[in-house]
Amino acid sequence: MDIDAWVWWLIGAVGLGIPLVLTAMPEFGMLSVGAVAGAVTAALGYGAVAQVVVFAVVSTALVAVVRPIAARHRDGRPRLATGVEALKGRQAVVLERVDSDGGRVKLAGEVWSARTLDTGQTFEPGERVDVVEIDGATAVVM
Template identity: 75%
Template sequence: MDIEAWIWWLVAAAGLGIPLVLTAMPEFGMMAVGAMAAAIGAGFGLGLVAQVLIFVAVSVALIAVVRPIAARHRNQRPQLATGVEALKGRQALVLERVDARGGRIKLAGEIWSARALDEDQVFEPGRRVDVVEIDGATAIVM
């Protein structure tokens, strides 16, 4: 029983899909797509050398193009700041005098302990301040 080449390429594509699922390495998926392209070439009657060239060309092209794009997206910071990061840069209302030693502010609807960024700065109650950092449970303001 002689199995046609395009079936072998589909088996190879499925075989490359298994480590893709198990390891989450996208390169296996790109090679599986290359095997699918080679199966299409085999279906059109191309020879073994042409099938292998299609497999290699499609796989390498996908890895060369898609991998750098995926790396850029993986290294980007999230657009939505959450938690303490979301409080940086917000304005707060001084409730109790804030200086380098401490004080109280109202930030995002909650009362926070705060201290001034600059040791010489003093903020009186009622004044608006900008949060530049969060140090534990203390907002650093200016």
């Protein structure tokens, strides 16, 4: 029984897909797509040299082009702020007068100690303030 070349290419594509699933390395997927391109080339009746060239060109192009685009996309994704980082930039309501020595604000449903960023500034109860940073357990506001 003689197996056609395109079948061998598809077996190779599946073989390259297995490490892709096990290791989550996208390069294996790109090589697998190159093997599928080799299978198509074989099915169209081209010789072994053309099949290998198509496999190499498609695989190299995918690794050279898609990989940097995917890396840029992954690195450019906004990070989700959590903990005290998520409180920066939020608004709070003054509960007790806030000045450079202290005070109290309601921030994200909780009562926080607070102080002003500028020493000459004061905020009275009921005013809305912006949280610039969190210093320990104290919200620095302006």
